[in-house]
Amino acid sequence: MAGGPKKCWPLIGFSLICLKMVASAKTAPEIPTIDQAYSKISNSITVEWTTVPGATSYLLTAEDGDTVIETMVANSPGTVRGLKAATLYQITIRSISATGKSQPSPPKQAKTVLAAPILEVSSPSPDSILVQWEAVYMAIAFSVSIMRANGLGRIWKENTTNISLTFTSLEAGTLYTIKAYAWNANGIPGDDSICNQRTSPRAPANIQVSFDSGALRASVSWAPTEGAFNYTVMALSDSSELSCHTSLSACTISSLQCGTEYLISVLASNDAGSSKSTSAEALKTVACAPGRVTIREDPPGHLSVAWSNVDLGDYYVVFVKSDDGLEVHCNTSLTQCNFLSQCGFTYFISVFAYNKAGQSPLGDVFNYTTAPCCPTDINPVLVSSDRVEIVWSPVRGAELYETTAVDGFTVVECNDTAPACTLSALECDTKYDITVYSFSEARGRNMSCTSRFITTAPCSPEIKNVSKDAFSTINVHWRSTNNDATYTVTAQGEMGLFWCSSTGQSCAMAGLPCGSVFSITAVAETQAGRSLPSYSVPLETVPCCPAGLTVTQVTQSVINVSWTIGTGAQTYVTVLESHTGQSKCLTHQTQCLLGCISCGVNYTVALQAISATGLTADCTYQSYSSSACCPLGVKLYRLGPNGIRIHWQAPRGSANYSTDLYGSKGIFTCAPSAGLSFCDVTKIPCGDVYTVMVSPIAETGLKLTFCPKKIYSVTCSGSTLGMVETSFAKRRKYFFNYCMREFGISYIALSLNPQEQFCFLTSKVDEFLLMETPVRGRTTAPADSTLTAQPRSRSGRESPCSRACRHRRARPVSGGRATELLSPW
Structure with a gap:
């Protein structure tokens, strides 16, 4: 490098x-x-x-x-x-x-000078701050000073060759500024390291704890602590630890457990840390709701409530509230309470435990429903032979009613929610043990309900026979198996209701009207009720005899029998009987013509009224005497200029007669004395044609008009129109012609020959008598002459019907000067 x-x-x-x-x-x-x-x-x-x-x-x-x-x-x-x-x-x-x-x-x-030490500061206690740092390159010593961050108060300065330093006797919860730097061998200080540190707060004092038993929570309050940012409330029990945090001076711990003892402590905290916990406050919560609650009703009407013991429970209160709102309770330090109960109620039962903290939480609310009440006012509203309808008042607690009818081994049941029941398919005239049980879903059937006996109505009798004796009494016989029953037999018809009663198996009814149809039924009756009517049996009485019968003579050999309607009759048989024989007719009408009646004979009259089914009523009436016979040989004799004698031949028997002459100038009547066979009419006008009728007089005084009539011409004596004399010795034969009624006839022409005619006014052409009249002064008609009766029109002209006339020979009449002309056919 x-x-x-x-x-x-x-x-x-x-x-x-x-x-x-x-x-x-x-x-x-x-x-x-x-x-x-x-x-x-x-x-x-x-x-x-x-x-x-x-x-x-x-x-x-x-x-x-x-x-x-x-x-x-x-x-x-x-x-x-x-x-x-x-x-x-x-x-x-x-x-x-x-x-x-x-x-x-x-x-x-x-x-370059030494680097600043990297400080780590903390407050291990409310009155101290611990300053720590790592070794600084080329440093041989360190200088650390501390003062309140707000500049108030003194400054503490310490030199050390260590890499940590603790400042004590500080104020709790106070913010301090710490400054530190390192020295090299030349005594030149290095960079400063400055930081702020707050001392931890002291534990809160004056802690107050209040308990809400209903919500199972505790409210904790305390005096505020200097320098505390937050507070933590701890609730410790053997089985749980609960806490709440707040920046205020009160806090609520929820969800506490019932029946538990807690130690409550409060910690204050800030950015330096937390204070030590305060001395804990003991808190006992309310007891838990008692468990294993059992409810029994033994005997009925007494409720027994029992439960298990609970921790922290000093005593117990049981509340029992019925569904009608009434509430009772009991206090006890034991684990059982007894109450009175009523049928048909639902009781809501709660058990609470109590201690100094208050009432336990609400546990399970038990509802206990007592057995429904039994119906007591069972009333039969309908009892028939096979059915019993009963009603009762609704009872408390019953959701359903079970009705049973027991007869030996036979049980008939009906279930219904309504307070009524109809037991059907029962045996008639049978005693049943009937019980109405109340039923609820919670308790089932109340088996303590009492029963009552009800007997069904009697069985319907069976009519076996209906008969009628000689006195028109109806006898009804029936068969029945009822005990102690009274039977009523009724005959119902259009004419009304008839009845008879008996405790046996038959009864008789009299006075049933004739000509009626009845329906015969029988009913049995006991204290239990009436049976259904038996099957009806029809009964028809004989027809009624007609109330009135009238016999009227129509002709000498024919009578008309008429009568009123006989109720129930459809056919009538009329019989007239005498020593001469019997006359009989069968008809559906109310009259009948009987022929072959002998005149002047006493008849017995009988009538049979027959119904549509053939029942016959024999009816008898008073005897009837037929009318006297019509007289024979009626003749007219002149008695002077204005007198006429009518003569006849009386038949067998004695009878009174009446004679009537009908002419254009009047009607003339005469009645002979009893036993005579002629009658004289005086002051009768001549020159007229008369219709002559001789009639017998009936016993009732009525004149019988069915005898034949004859027509005679009475001439005036001494006039040119004299009476023709007929010589019966010569046995002259006269003829007259009768024209058939093809036109309205006003005149009848008589002639001794076709060229000579005399006209006579007449109103009858059926039958008439003509007195012979002189023809041009001649008193004797020639042997070959004829009397011709020809119709003429009102204009006088001859009608063409003469060719249709038929001839009938005249029979000579002996005696007198009168000549009889026979009546036409």
Whole structure:
């Protein structure tokens, strides 16, 4: 290394000589002279020289044999930096101007001072500071001084050859300034090393500890300590260590453990370190919540609460709060408490331990639900043969009701949340042991509920037979297995309701109306209730006989029987019976015509009313006497100019008759005396055609009008229109023609021959009687003459219907001068 620089020195000198020779022509600056060179800082040397005219700057060079350091400065003094401490340097200087650079000055030696010691300071105690440093090159001693950083107070200075020094009797928590430097063998001090150090604080005093049992935390406070930046509170137990840090004079330690004893201490600290811990304060926390809590209800209505013992617990309090808000508690130093309880309640149970620190934390809250209450007011609202519906008041604590009905080995159940139950599929007339159990999810079924007996309604009877006796009494027979039952049989129909009752197996009903349809049912009844009605059995009573029956003579051999409607009857059979025979008819109507009736005969009248199903009612009525027979041989005889005798032949039996003559001039009636067969009519106008009817009188006084009528012409005596005399000995035969009714007829023409006609007004063409009239004065008609009846129109012209007429021979009538003309067919 040395050789290197040394070899360079000649080359460097040759260059300088050359430069000088070149610059001589330009006047290079003068070479400065170093006045002195010294070192005040271990990494620099300061050089002083005489100023060179014309120089604008100077180049300082420091060489220690290994390195060369150059520094450009403007004027004297100048300092070369970046040097090594305690090192000998050869210093040269050159002046520089615009014309060039001068030659180096003669060298001058200077040595840098010692380096400053590197201090390590600490405060091992509140009243001392320990200063330590490493050895300094070329140092033989050290000088260390200390004073308060604020400049107040005295300065302590110590010289030592050691590399550490302790200053004592200092003020705690105070900031000090420490200055240290090294000496070399020449007594020249080196660089200063200055640092600040604060003494550690003293331990805090007047410590106060308060405990929050609810939050399990401790609040610690103390008097502030001089120079303390921060404080640390320590809580130590056998199993844990807790702390809190603060710059204030109070701190809270959280998360303390229950049932634990802690030692509380406070440390003050600053940048120098921490104080010693204060004398610890003892803190006992609250006891932990008791564990292993057991709750029993034995017997029902009594709760027993037990728990395990806990550390630091002086006594215990158990709180029991029911779900209705009522709360009770007990204090004890033992580990068990007893309480009264009620059914259907949920109790919330908490156990706390207490000591001087307060109440233990809240542990588990236990809820205990007692068995639900049992229903007590079980009422059957419906009891039938196979079903029982019961209701009860809701009970406390019941979430579900389980109802059972037990009959021997048969069990019927129903479960429901509602306070009602319908037990179905039961046996009729059976006694059941019914229990309603209350159920809760927490406690299950309350097995202490009592039962009650309920008997189902009786079984429905079964009608086996319905019969009717000779007195129209309905007898109903049934079969049933009920005990002590009363049976009611009803007949329901359109005519109303009829019933009978019995405790046996039959009963009778009378007075059911005829012609009705009934539904027969039977019901059993016991103290338990009524059974369902039996299956109905239809019953039809015989039809009612018609209330009224009327017999009316229509003709001599035909009568009309009519009657009122018989309720329930659909068909009627009418029978008239006498010694002469029987007349019968079958009809759906309420009347019937019976023929072949003999006149003047007494008949028995019977009627059968028959229903649609064939039930028959035999109805009897009063006997009926048919009308008297119509008289025979009705004849007319003249009695003087204005009198007529009507004569007839009375048939068998005695009867009264009435005679009526109908003419254009009036109606004439006569009634003969009893037993006579003729009747005289006086003051009858002649010259008219009369319709003659002889009628028998019925027992009721009514005149029967079904006998045949005859027409006679009565002439006036002494007139040209005299009565024709007929000689019956000659047995003359007369004919008359009857025209069919093809036109409205106003006149009838009579003639002895087709050329001679006499017209007579008449209102009937069905049947009529004609008195013979004289034809042109002749009183006797020729044997070959005929009576012709021809229709004529109202205009008098002959109608063409004469060819349609048919002939009927007249029969001579004996006696008198009257001639009978037979009625037409």
